Amino acid sequence: MSAPSESIAGESGIAPGALTRWRNAELVAFALGGVVVAAFGSRLPSIQSSLDVSKAVLGAAITGVTLGALAGLSAAAWIHARFGARRGVGASLVVSALGLGVIGMSADLARSVVGVTTGLVLVGLGTGTLDVLINVEGAALERAAGRTLMPLLHAAWSGGAVIGGALGALSAAVGLAAHLQFALEGAAVVGAAVYVVRGLPAVAVEVDARPAEIGSRRDRFLAWCRTWSSVRLLLIGLVMLGAEFGEGSANSWLTLAARAEHHHSDAVAASYFVLFAVGEMSARLLGSSLVDRFGRVAVVRVTASAGVVGMVVFITTDAWWLTAVGTVLWAIGVSMGFPLGMSAAAESGPNSAARVSVVAAIGYTSSLVGPPVVGLVADRVGLLDALWIVAALLAVAAALAPAVRARVGAIAPSSP
Structure with missing residues (x-):
């Protein structure tokens, strides 16, 4: 049985090799998003201990992720239009990795609640922007490939979250300091970002055939x-x-x-x-x-x-x-x-x-x-x-x- 009225048609003419690289880059980008958002969650007890603050204060700091994510969601459309998906995705991953580093150093070395909150804002900003951009690219990839891929891409995000949480739990179990864990993970994210950027199309593939509105910033x-x-x-x-x-x-x-x-x-x-x-x-x-x-x-x-x-x-x-x-x-x-x-x-x-x-x-x-x-x-x-x-x-x-x-x-x- 098929659903002809809802199957996605491939109509891009992109070479199979390029399409495969695009798909793999998207899978890695989604997985990296999951890794980043899960990375600090399992280390919250050690972060709280390092800062020596109450759960209420830590909870207030965590709202930085929310504020950053909402800002990223709001800015993503402008970033996509101004810089394109390749540069936008790469920059978002770098900002996310930077946020992890700031969280770790602020908690373990500076003992600064403000610094941790700043790092959480950066993580939210990076992942919020990333999420919109890779979903737009995912929808374009579906159209180019002629089949549904979005659930698979989101499964990669879920898998990344499992990996991120497991790495945090393992790091805590062996006594690895949070700032060292986040530094290593941040470096890995930046390295993987290079692969992602190279795999994404250099020219945007618009999901909808109708032209987008062009005009002033207003x-x-x-x-x-x-x-x-x-x-x-x-x-x-x-x-x-x-x-x-x-x-x-x-x-x-x-x-x-x-x-x-x-x-x-x-x-x-x-x-x-x-x-x-x-x-x-x-x-x-x-x-x-x-x-x-x-x-x-x-x-x-x-x-x-x-x-x-x-x-x-x-x-x-x-x-x-x-x-x-x-x-x-x-x-x-x-x-x-x-x-x-x-x-x-x-x-x-x-x-x-x-x-x-x-x-x-x-x-x-x-x-x-x-x-x-x-x-x-x-x-x-x-x-x-x-x-x-x-x-x-x-x-x-x-x-x-x-x-x-x-x-x-x-x-x-x-x-x-």
Whole structure:
């Protein structure tokens, strides 16, 4: 069975070798983004110890990542238009690596909260900008290749996050100082950035065939503001909101819910977090072939619906194996909304970078806002009952799945 109305058509005429280099560069770029954002998370206890500050102060410093990411998301469209993807992606990776170095030196050597916060802002700025640029490139790569690749690319990000977290845990276990770990990782990111830049096309491949608006800086800003009035973009954003709210809530509350509410041991509760990460990555690895066969709408609808079922199972049952089943379905539920929403936004009209920045801002804001909202509600009704919010938003995402349908004219059958 195929979905001819939603298969992506290759129409670039790019040589197969160049296309392979482009794809590999994108995979590495996505993985590097995951490595960077996960690198410092596992070292927060040692950073707090070095700074000798309370959790509240450390939490305030971590908001620097949020502020930097929002600035990066906002600036990405201008950077893409002004400098192009190659230079923008390379610079974003360098800024991210620099941020890691500043965090490590400020924590271990200078003992400066301001310095750590500055480093976190740089990490957020670099990864926020990077995320928009590589998703725009990913959508263009899909069009050039004639098949769905975005879920695979986002699986690389998930894999990078697993690697980054593992490197942090290993470094902490062997007693490697955070500033040395971050310096080594930062150097590796810069080195890999050279490979990424060389693999990206020198000339931009626009996702949408219609010309982007050209004019003064004021005209471009107004054009970006007008993208926020696009009903379709906002609907795509709501699909991504449900997925990102669910993922952010899992990252913050899944383990605690399993331990405190379901009364599983610390080891079992921790294993659910690993199960969630592996489940999400596995769903994304399989997602590309499923989208090419059944279409974006069906995949988003089915996965989001599976997430709703998973939330019901997770919330209402206590048996360890049912909690595990609920966790896997939860992971599947949040796996596809973001990458397929990015694809849909990029091809929805001219100036794909601006359009991606709009839906990315919606998605990332929900990921950041989701955990504290669940926490506030949990204080009143309990953590498990608060997680019904995730179930409701995934149900909304399933209902709005048609918003991610491929645009007519940008697609064609990839197989008979």
